[in-house]
Amino acid sequence: MPELIINGPGGRLEARYHHESNADSPIALILHPHPQFGGTMNNQVVYNLYHTFAARGFSVLRFNFRGVGRSQGVWDGGPGELADAASALDWLQLVKPDAKTCWIAGVSFGTWIAMQLLMRRPEVDGFICVAPPSNLYDFSFLAPCPSSGL
Template identity: 70%
Template sequence: MPEVIFNGPAGRIEGRYHHNESSTSPVAIILHPHPQFGGTMNNPIVHALYYMFQKRGFSVLRFNFRGVGRSQGIYDNGAGELSDAAAALDWAQSLNRDARSCWIAGFSFGSWISMQLLMRRPEIAGFISVAPMANHYDFSFLAPCPASGLFVNGDKDSVTPPEHVTSLVSRLKTQKGIVIEHQTIAGANHFFEDKAEDLMTVVEDYLDRRLAEEEAA
């Protein structure tokens, strides 16, 4: 899990990167929760997502948004953080030019940024959106959602009550062949305290199924 520093639009960005030696290994990037509320790339859920992708043969990157840890710059209300995410994906792709696919995963605030990046980067083939803050941020840009993926949240989430996520998913328009799945974790709050294992079981099952479908195709 080597530390990496790469250039972003506001200066240096700090990350952790695992490189898979296979030239065609898929790429994944993981986006952390809100920088102004303690969100970092070392968040336990971000950490678990990172290792999930690593164990499945991905080259995977997690990083700190601007102004977090050793990343330069200051919080920019989402616009700058989206630029950071794009720079992170560019950096990972530069090391994996023959990657057979690209995935993105985001938690909370990171989910909102990840879905915006998904709309801008057609090479992203799949997403995992954990605890999307559907009552705090506008997700209407997902019209239509360009890739299949999973939304997952807790039914005891007081930050974003579950009905807001259900409404978001129900409103999504999809193109032919795009499938959006939604899972709710019983007893889980926004941070999945004491429910991280349940969350990861759902997410891992989904990713394994998608990878098996990709292999079969």
């Protein structure tokens, strides 16, 4: 699980990546809970999702949003974090251009960002949302949802 730094729109993003050698292995991006309430890529649920995808043959990336851990930048309330996630997905797709499928997963705040990214990126085939904060954020933009997921 190499530690790496990805260039993001607000500065460098600290990340961890699991690489599958098979050229067409599926890819997955994991997004962490709310940064202002202690959410990081090392959250236990994020960590377990990461390893679950890896165990199933995915090349997986998890990263810290801007201002978290060693990631540069400052909290932006959603738009900047969405841009961070898009940059991370771009990086993952550059590393694995022949991936047969693309999944995105999020935990709490990360689900809100993940679902916004899903609506903007037609290449995302599936998703996993853990504890979506539907009482705090509007998810009505998902009607209709273009992908299947959990």
